[in-house]
Amino acid sequence: MSQALYTVSQRFFFDAAHTLQRDIEAEGSRRIHGHTYHAEVSVQGPLNPDSGMVIDLGHLRVHLAGVREQLDHHLLDEVPGLGKPTLENLCAFIARALSGMNPPPSRVRVWREALGDSCVLDLPGRSA
Ligand SMILES: Nc1nc2c(c(=O)[nH]1)N=C([C@H](O)[C@H](O)COP(=O)(O)OP(=O)(O)OP(=O)(O)O)CN2
Numbered sequence: 001m002s003q004a005l006y007t008v009s010q011r012f013f014f015d016a017a018h019t020l021q022r023d024i025e026a027e028g029s030r031r032i033h034g035h036t037y038h039a040e041v042s043v044q045g046p047l048n049p050d051s052g053m054v055i056d057l058g059h060l061r062v063h064l065a066g067v068r069e070q071l072d073h074h075l076l077d078e079v080p081g082l083g084k085p086t087l088e089n090l091c092a093f094i095a096r097a098l099s100g101m102n103p104p105p106s107r108v109r110v111w112r113e114a115l116g117d118s119c120v121l122d123l124p125g126r127s128a
């Protein structure tokens with residue numbers, strides 16, 4: 001019988017500024033402006049029988065605090081390695097920043113509550 005896989009997740013938020021070159025709603029997007037971003041990182045794996053956990057959420061929180069530090073109150077256009085400050089690139093940036101975790105993230109979601117927009121990055125095969 002296949003092993004049961006669990007998915008645990010933790011959220012954080014950050015406030016950041018950006019500009020974006022777009023071919024629609026272009027005027028406001030190209031001026032420096034800010035958003036509150038929310039992010040959720042999921043980790044999938046079997047239960048460790050000793051701990052009864054996939055990963056201790058306390059460890060995940062420590063990793064997320066490190067990523068938040070790189071984004072919160074920053075101008076996203078200037079964050080090294082982020083690229084264009086879109087929801088997609090934020091998902092990829094967070095996934096890369098956490099790729100050394102054991103187990104690594106299986107899913108990263110970034111959204112802006114106020115605008116109702118979101119992006120999900122699924123990382124297949126990233127379970128323990
Ligand atoms: N595929 C994507 N499409 C769009 C993204 C994205 O990240 N991925 N991002 C945007 C804009 O950033 C987003 O719509 C917000 O627009 P923005 O000009 O930044 O702000 P608004 O004026 O629309 O919102 P307020 O916060 O109310 O000022 C678009 N598409």
Ligand SMILES: [Zn+2]
Binds near residue numbers: 018020029033034035
């Ligand atoms: Zn914006």
